[in-house]
C-alpha cells in the first residue's frame with residue numbers, strides 16, 4: 001500500500017523541528033517494516049486549485065502523487081483553520097485521511113476541545129473562558145479562588161500555561177496575554193482553569209489508536225515546575241490506567257472525531273480530569289517510556305482504515 005504523510009513541519013517556525021522529524025521517521029520506518037511505501041509531502045510544497053466541480057491539490061510543479069490514503073501530521077500552531085483546508089480538500093476528494101480534518105481542528109483549540117468533552121459529560125478541569133479583564137473576578141470566584149491556571153487556546157509543549165498564585169500577578173498576566181493576542185491573529189480569548197493541586201506536577205498521557213489505549217505514561221515535571229511536559233524537562237514512565245481513566249480517554253478521542261491522539265489526564269481527588277487532547281501527539285517519549293511501537297500501531301490502523309473504506313466504495 002502507498003501512504004502519503006502530509007507534513008505541516010515548518011523548520012523555521014516550529015519550536016521543536018527535530019521532534020517532529022523524529023515522529024515522521026518513526027512512521028516511515030514502521031510503514032517500511034510492514035511492506036508499505038510512505039512518502040512525505042510537505043504542505044509548504046502544495047497548492048490548492050479551486051474550480052467548479054474539479055478542485056484539486058497541486059504539488060510542486062506537477063500533479064499530486066498517487067496514493068491510497070493520507071496520514072496527516074498537523075504540527076502547526078498558527079492559522080490552523082486556514083492551513084487545515086489542505087486536509088479538508090483531501091477529504092472532499094474522497095481519500096481516507098488520518099487524523100480527520102474536523103478532529104484536528106477541534107483538538108488544536110483547547111477551548112473547542114473542552115467545550116465538546118464537557119457537553120458529552122466527560123470529566124475535564126473546570127474552565128472559565130474570558131474575553132477581557134472584566135471577566136476575571138467572576139471567573140476566579142467560579143473556580144473557587146486562587147491559585148488558578150491561565151492558558152491560551154493554542155499553546156503546546158507547556159508554553160502558554162501559567163500558574164497564577166496571587167491577585168497581584170493575576171491582572172498583569174492576563175493583561176499581558178490580551179495585549180499580545182491583540183497584536184497577532186488570535187482572537188482575545190483566555191482560559192482560566194481550576195488548579196488541580198494534587199496533580200503535583202504530574203499527569204498521565206494516554207495514547208489512543210482507534211478505540212484502544214495502546215500505551216500510557218506518567219509524566220513528572222522537572223524540579224519545582226507544575227508543567228509535566230516532556231519538552232519542559234519532564235520525566236516519563238509506564239503507567240497502568242484505571243478503568244475510569246481508560247474509558248475517559250477512549251470517549252474523548254471518539255467525541256472529538258480523531259483516529260489517534262494523546263489524551264492528557266490529571267489524577268484529581270475527584271477522579272480523572274482531562275486537560276487536553278493532542279491530535280498530533282509526539283511518539284518519542286511514549287515509545288521510550290512504554291516500549292510499545294506506537295508508530296507501528298498508527299500504521300496498522302491507517303492501513304486497516306484504508307482497506308475498510310475501499311470495501312465500502
Ligand SMILES: Nc1ncnc2c1ncn2[C@@H]1O[C@H](COP(=O)(O)OP(=O)(O)O)[C@@H](O)[C@H]1O
Pocket residue numbers: 125149151155156157158159160161193194195196197199201202203226227228229264266275276
Ligand atoms: N488545571 C491544571 N492543574 C494542574 N496542572 C495543570 C493544569 N493544566 C495544565 N497543567 C500542567 O501543565 C502542563 C501543560 O498544560 P497543557 O494544558 O497540557 O498545555 P500544553 O498544550 O502546552 O501541553 C500539563 O501537562 C500539566 O502538567
Ligand SMILES: [Mg+2]
Pocket residue numbers: 157158229264276
Ligand atoms: Mg499538554
